[in-house]
Amino acid sequence: MSTIVWIKNVLLEEGLNTSSNSSVETRTSLYHLKIENGRIARKQPAEESIEGGFLTFDAQGLLALPSFKEMHNHLDKTYLSLDWKACQPVSNLIERLNLEAIELSELAETAEQRATSMIRLLQSKGATHIRTHVNIDPYIGLKNLEGIRLALEAHSHQLSYDIVAFPQHGLINSNVPGMMKEAMRSGATMVGGLDPAGIDRNIEKSLDKMMEIASEFDADIDIHLHDSGQVGYYTTEKLIELTKEAKWQNRVAISHAFNLGEVPIAQQEKIAKELSENGMAIMSTVPITKTMPPVGLLEQSGVNVHFGCDGFYDSWSPYGTGDLLEKVARYSEIYGKRDERGLANSLKFITGGIIPLSDTGDVQWPKVGDAADFVFVEASCSAEAVARTPERKAVMFQGKLVYGEL
Amino acid sequence: MSNHWITNVRLEKGFKKDDNRITGTETEIVHLEIENEIIKSISKEMPNDSAVKYDAQNHLLLPSLREMHIHIDKTYYSGPWKACTPITNGIFTRLDEEKELLPKLLPTAQERAENMIEMLIRNGHTHIRTHCNVDPVIGLKNLEATMRAIENYKDSITYDIVAFPQHGLLRSDSVELVREAMKNGATLVGGVDPATVDRHIERSLSTVFEIAAEHNKGIDLHLHDPGTLGSFTFSRLADYTKEASMQGRVTISHGMALADLEGPAFTSMLNELQESQIDVTTTIPINRPTIPVVEIDRAGIEVSLGHDSITDHWSPFGTGNTIQKLGVLAERFKYIDEFSLNQILKYATGGITPLNQDGEQVWPRIGDTASMILVNASCTAEAIARRADIKAVFFKGQEIKNKLPQ
Numbered sequence: 001m002s003t004i005v006w007i008k009n010v011l012l013e014e015g016l017n018t019s020s021n022s023s024v025e026t027r028t029s030l031y032h033l034k035i036e037n038g039r040i041a042r043k044q045p046a047e048e049s050i051e052g053g054f055l056t057f058d059a060q061g062l063l064a065l066p067s068f069k070e071m072h073n074h075l076d077k078t079y080l081s082l083d084w085k086a087c088q089p090v091s092n093l094i095e096r097l098n099l100e101a102i103e104l105s106e107l108a109e110t111a112e113q114r115a116t117s118m119i120r121l122l123q124s125k126g127a128t129h130i131r132t133h134v135n136i137d138p139y140i141g142l143k144n145l146e147g148i149r150l151a152l153e154a155h156s157h158q159l160s161y162d163i164v165a166f167p168q169h170g171l172i173n174s175n176v177p178g179m180m181k182e183a184m185r186s187g188a189t190m191v192g193g194l195d196p197a198g199i200d201r202n203i204e205k206s207l208d209k210m211m212e213i214a215s216e217f218d219a220d221i222d223i224h225l226h227d228s229g230q231v232g233y234y235t236t237e238k239l240i241e242l243t244k245e246a247k248w249q250n251r252v253a254i255s256h257a258f259n260l261g262e263v264p265i266a267q268q269e270k271i272a273k274e275l276s277e278n279g280m281a282i283m284s285t286v287p288i289t290k291t292m293p294p295v296g297l298l299e300q301s302g303v304n305v306h307f308g309c310d311g312f313y314d315s316w317s318p319y320g321t322g323d324l325l326e327k328v329a330r331y332s333e334i335y336g337k338r339d340e341r342g343l344a345n346s347l348k349f350i351t352g353g354i355i356p357l358s359d360t361g362d363v364q365w366p367k368v369g370d371a372a373d374f375v376f377v378e379a380s381c382s383a384e385a386v387a388r389t390p391e392r393k394a395v396m397f398q399g400k401l402v403y404g405e406l
Numbered sequence: 407m408s409n410h411w412i413t414n415v416r417l418e419k420g421f422k423k424d425d426n427r428i429t430g431t432e433t434e435i436v437h438l439e440i441e442n443e444i445i446k447s448i449s450k451e452m453p454n455d456s457a458v459k460y461d462a463q464n465h466l467l468l469p470s471l472r473e474m475h476i477h478i479d480k481t482y483y484s485g486p487w488k489a490c491t492p493i494t495n496g497i498f499t500r501l502d503e504e505k506e507l508l509p510k511l512l513p514t515a516q517e518r519a520e521n522m523i524e525m526l527i528r529n530g531h532t533h534i535r536t537h538c539n540v541d542p543v544i545g546l547k548n549l550e551a552t553m554r555a556i557e558n559y560k561d562s563i564t565y566d567i568v569a570f571p572q573h574g575l576l577r578s579d580s581v582e583l584v585r586e587a588m589k590n591g592a593t594l595v596g597g598v599d600p601a602t603v604d605r606h607i608e609r610s611l612s613t614v615f616e617i618a619a620e621h622n623k624g625i626d627l628h629l630h631d632p633g634t635l636g637s638f639t640f641s642r643l644a645d646y647t648k649e650a651s652m653q654g655r656v657t658i659s660h661g662m663a664l665a666d667l668e669g670p671a672f673t674s675m676l677n678e679l680q681e682s683q684i685d686v687t688t689t690i691p692i693n694r695p696t697i698p699v700v701e702i703d704r705a706g707i708e709v710s711l712g713h714d715s716i717t718d719h720w721s722p723f724g725t726g727n728t729i730q731k732l733g734v735l736a737e738r739f740k741y742i743d744e745f746s747l748n749q750i751l752k753y754a755t756g757g758i759t760p761l762n763q764d765g766e767q768v769w770p771r772i773g774d775t776a777s778m779i780l781v782n783a784s785c786t787a788e789a790i791a792r793r794a795d796i797k798a799v800f801f802k803g804q805e806i807k808n809k810l811p812q
Contacts, residue, residue: 023491084788087742088427288692288738318742318791319733333723334693338490343722384487387722 005035005372005399006056007406009046011063013381016340016361024340026357026381030061035372038398043368057406059376062393065385066351066365067373068324069129070122072255072283072308074166075151076134076144079313081117082110086318093198097169100315104140111147118322119155122309124404125323126375128159128397129352131222131283131308133166133192136183138174149187158402164222166192171209172200184217193223196238197231203238211242214251222253222283228291232259233267240274250279255308257282260298261291268294272301284349285310286327288334295349296335307331307349324350325389332386343383356382372399376406409441410458410803416466418785421745421765428745431761431785435464440776443802447772460805465780465797466789469755469769470532471728475659475687475712476522477570478536478555479548480504480511483716484521490722497603501573503719508544515548519555522716522726523563524810529726530779530796532563532806533756535626535687535712537570537596537659540587542578553591562806568626570596576604581613588621594657595621598628601635611642615650624655626687629662636663637675640684647682654683659712661686664702665695676705689714690735699735699753711735711753728754729781732790747787760786776803 015027030046050056077100079085090096107114115132122130130152134145145163152161165188167176184191191214196206214221227235236259243252260268260282272294275282281304282293295305307327312320332338332346341359348355356365366374376394379385394404415436422430439447439457453459482488493499511518519536526534538552549569556565569587571580575597584595595618600610618625631639640658647656658679664686667675679686685708688697703709711731716724732750741747752759762768770778780798783789799807 021491023489084784084792085430086744086747086787086791088429089743288734289740313792318747318787319737319793321793329723330692333721336693338722339492340489343489380487383489383722387489388487388717389725 002037003399004041004054006050006054007033007035008050008056008058009061010059010376011061011380012366013356014363016357026340026344026383028063028381033366033372035399038372038400040366040368040370040372043366057401059394059406062376062406063379063381063385064366064374064376065126065347065356065382066354067128067375067395067397068126068350069131069306069352070127070308070322070324071129071131071306072285072310073118073122073130073132074134074311074314075115075118075130075132075148076111077107077311077314077316078114078118080121081114087315096316101137101139101169103315104135104137104144108140108143108147111144112151115148115151116154119151119159121322123155123158123395123402124392125321125325126392126395127322127324128373128395128402129161130159131162131164131190133164133222133224134183134188135168136165136176136179136188137167137169138176139169141179142183142186145183145186145188158397158400162190162222163188164190164192166224167194170194170199172202172206177209177213180213181216184213184219190220190222191217193221195225195227196235197227203235207235207238207242211246211248214248215246220251220253221248222255224255226256226258228258229262230259232257233263233271236260236271237274240271240278240280243278243280252278253281253283255283256285257293258291260293268297269301272298272303276302281306283308286331286334288330292334295331304353305349306352323389325385328386329389340381340383343386344381346386347382373397376404408457409439409446410460411437411439411453412460412462412800413437413452414464415462415780416464416784417767417770418466418760419767421748421761428743428765430744431748431787433466433785438467438770438776440803443775445770445772445774445776448770460798462780462798466783466785466794467770468751468760468779468781468786468789469758470777470779470799470801471530471754472533472535472710472756473526473531473712473726473728474535474710475689475714476526476534476536477538477715477718478519478522478534479515479538479552480508481518481522481716481718483525483718484518485514488719490719500720504539504541504572505543507719508539508548512544512547512551515551516555519552520558523555523559525716525726527559527562527799527810528796528807529728530799531728532777532799532801533565534563535566535568535594537568537626537628538587538592539572540569540583540592541571541573541580542583543573545583546587546590549587549590549592561804562801566593566626567591568594568596570598570628572598574598574603575613576606576610581617584617585620588617588623592623594624594626596626596628599631600639601631607639607642611646615646615652618652619650624657625652626657626659628659630660632662633666634663636661637667637671639663640675641678644678644682644684647684656682656684657687658684659687661688661697662694664697676702676707680706685710687712690731690738692734692738696738698739700739700750703753708757709753710756727793729790729796730793733793736790744785744787747790748785751786751790777801
């Protein structure tokens with residue numbers, strides 16, 4: 001039996017006006033949308049009346065944006081729902097990992113509760129997809145995975161998700177490869193990895209092992225790569241080689257990838273092309289303390305770039321908001337995207353590539369057949385939403401209201 | 407004047423320590439008696455007199471905030487959305503735009519300035535230093551609008567108005583206009599880049615000091631010029647300050663060059679500024695190097711924060727939320743521990759923190775002006791890291807936020 005819902009009076013972008021001084025303005029109109037089985041079945045101007053007898057939401061002129069994808073989080077690490085705690089300063093990554101190891105078992109008991117709070121926070125900011133990494137390590141084993149899986153499953157009607165088995169304390173580390181395989185049998189959907197040079201201290205073996213597990217479970221990959229400069233670059237090159245050998249095209253993502261912005265431009269251009277050819281994606285948290293990967297170059301080269309909030313309110317970082325729209329505003333501010341199209345285009349990094357209008361003003365979204373995944377905000381256009389980060393009035397996943405009210 | 411109470415206020419009273427490491431903040435609930443705009447007494451016992459009581463509901467009390475660099479006279483805030491136009495000729499693109507834009511904005515200038523003031527009050531500010539364009543295009547009309555707006559809020563804020571020759575004191579021949587502005591309500595003499603805008607460092611600086619002397623007012627200059635050019639300008643500014651005996655009355659806004667200096671050149675510049683008691687305001691920019699706030703502060707130079715723009719033709723970004731800006735400051739410089747997060751509040755409060763560096767309670771004291779805010783956090787560090795909401799704002803003992811239209 002099909003479920004039908006109408007959403008009335010939705011503000012949607014429908015074109016661009018260019019004025020005499022070559023500045024661009026976005027044109028919008030009100031529409032009614034018919035949602036059938038979670039997808040848009042009909043899009044009609046608001047002047048036309050709608051059929052009665054169905055559940056109807058009134059958006060009252062709120063602007064609809066494509067809903068957001070949180071592409072890098074650590075649901076297992078957050079302190080959210082527990083008491084406030086700042087972080088302890090450390091002098092290097094090893095010290096940080098040692099501190100985490102002590103804390104992991106204390107936190108394990110509340111994994112589901114903490115993850116649930118984070119999921120709700122992310123939803124309230126507009127995310128309907130969450131990619132979380134979950135520690136698989138000698139201290140915690142698979143204990144966190146269980147809690148995170150339960151928390152996500154409980155929300156599976158409200159969002160989609162990926163769970164990356166993440167060897168935070170090294171993949172080439174005692175029995176971690178065995179645990180990683182166990183994790184893949186116990187609810188993890190992707191294989192992770194971490195700094196083959198800096199942590200595993202054996203680039204080739206670390207990458208081989210990660211690829212081997214991915215092949216065994218026919219799973220996609222998302223590796224944390226903080227290793228900087230040329231060693232990070234070499235690691236990226238090796239990962240591209242392995243991706244080609246294993247025919248894992250369109251299935252590999254690199255998180256952070258600071259190195260891409262730290263090498264000479266010619267190298268950046270070369271690797272951007274190779275990443276694009278192999279359908280490899282880059283995940284960035286839009287840091288303001290480190291080099292960003294060269295997002296503009298990557299995008300022009302056809303590499304998919306996605307933003308995430310990373311873990312926050314945890315032993316690594318006391319600050320964060322869970323607001324992807326704010327990440328886009330930050331990105332736009334850093335890169336001087338201040339005009340109408342620059343702002344509007346930046347939205348793609350949090351929507352899985354979807355933006356309402358093309359640069360020529362053609363409507364790309366929403367169209368009949370698209371998933372009914374929306375964020376509703378009080379704004380006149382997506383450029384305004386990016387610059388001004390208005391509060392989220394409502395969030396919809398497959399035609400179901402998952403946050404706020406209409 | 408009769409007294410009143412603010413009951414159930416959370417005050418910070420010391421740091422929690424574990425092996426000498428600061429791990430948290432101790433607080434206590436007290437009741438404040440307010441009389442004649444000041445804190446008359448602080449009591450742990452609930453008062454049983456008949457005076458009016460405002461229940462703070464255990465929210466944390468902090469000093470009210472100071473917005474030290476803003477332009478309330480030219481903003482799109484509260485008007486229709488408008489992105490920036492693409493830049494074609496650096497800063498001069500924006501200056502040329504003002505020739506058309508300022509007269510167009512004038513009819514709504516007062517209204518928008520008032521909306522901006524209300525927004526800043528909602529965000530916890532009780533002091534606003536605004537720059538106000540004084541230039542051949544708009545003459546003193548923006549100043550008049552700004553004065554009218556501020557006059558309407560004189561029971562809620564203290565203020566400074568900087569007569570700001572945006573188009574260049576010399577470059578746009580605005581010397582007499584600035585003089586007129588000083589006679590008509592401006593409280594500080596402004597200026598912008600004596601080198602790259604006025605093209606004559608000495609004549610520009612000497613004119614600013616001449617006007618300041620004529621009106622016995624302080625100085626606040628926009629100095630964006632980078633590298634050695636900026637630092638040479640600071641150095642001459644310090645000389646002029648000493649010669650004119652204006653120590654403690656001169657501010658450098660932005661001071662971008664402070665982010666470019668290193669080693670002995672940086673140290674010697676800090677010494678010069680400290681000797682002339684010049685203070686610095688910054689917006690904590692993320693699209694260029696941020697000046698090293700804490701090092702500058704440690705050298706005995708006062709640093710304060712400003713938002714500069716809340717959406718105008720220069721920038722579409724800006725929130726007016728100084729708690730958020732403190733979070734960006736923390737993130738930018740990786741202040742992640744309780745103590746650092748606690749102490750950086752000073753940059754938003756004119757130097758006041760509830761606890762001093764030794765963890766002793768130094769604010770509020772009996773006799774302090776009762777200008778303060780209530781936030782939903784357990785301590786200052788949490789308020790900054792997790793961007794606490796502001797629940798109430800008191801100016802000289804009177805609650806002002808919740809009386810505004812929300």
